[in-house]
Amino acid sequence: MLDAAQARVLHGAEGDGCWNSKVCYSRRSYARHRDRKNQQRNRQRQEVIIELLPDKIEVFQALYYAVLVVYREAGAESIVHAISAQVWQGQIMVALVPPIHCVGMVPSQIHRYVKKLLELLENKYGICKFAAQERLDPQLCSIRPCIHHQDAIHAAL
Structure with a gap:
């Protein structure tokens, strides 16, 4: 919820010391955009399933x-x-x-x-x-x- 500067102060050298510039920026970006990215992945999976079903379902109709x-x-x-x-x-x-x-x-x-x-x-x-x-x-x-x-x-x- 904090912006990067506030998070760096809170978790940097003056704070608890856990801030790592190599990973924290990407982790924060992932956390901010997690819902949107998961929604896009789910849509892509559903589109693949919908495209595969019509071809394969005819095989099972005779079983x-x-x-x-x-x-x-x-x-x-x-x-x-x-x-x-x-x-x-x-x-x-x-x-x-x-x-x-x-x-x-x-x-x-x-x-x-x-x-x-x-x-x-x-x-x-x-x-x-x-x-x-x-x-x-x-x-x-x-x-x-x-x-x-x-x-x-x-x-x-």
């Missing part, structure tokens, strides 16, 4: 990939409520494996189901593993009747 959707509450120890899968080709969803309830299944049974699901996806689409796993809250489960929805509880009574 198939699958996303495993797991309905479970947040937390490492929570049980799996239901499992579903989505198959995508580029930006378009081409298939949806409907969810199944996993309540009552032991973990080995869930793993076995996921392996069979992957075998099916590999035979049909050439997908050998899931690209991503998405966790959804059990309240979003679309299966009816479901223990997480009041209509199922009232229907049983």
Whole structure:
């Protein structure tokens, strides 16, 4: 915030003695113009990304990939409520494996189901593993009747 003469007095021989003419001028200039230079760098990076995207994106439009959707509450120890899968080709969803309830299944049974699901996806689409796993809250489960929805509880009574 000080000009160079004031900074030299404060940090020079009469002050704390840390002033070094070889580096302090450039450091002060960098500090004064840091925001503007960073903004220019960010703009240049964004322009490069925008120019590269149109050429490369067409290659990915033909790729198939699958996303495993797991309905479970947040937390490492929570049980799996239901499992579903989505198959995508580029930006378009081409298939949806409907969810199944996993309540009552032991973990080995869930793993076995996921392996069979992957075998099916590999035979049909050439997908050998899931690209991503998405966790959804059990309240979003679309299966009816479901223990997480009041209509199922009232229907049983």
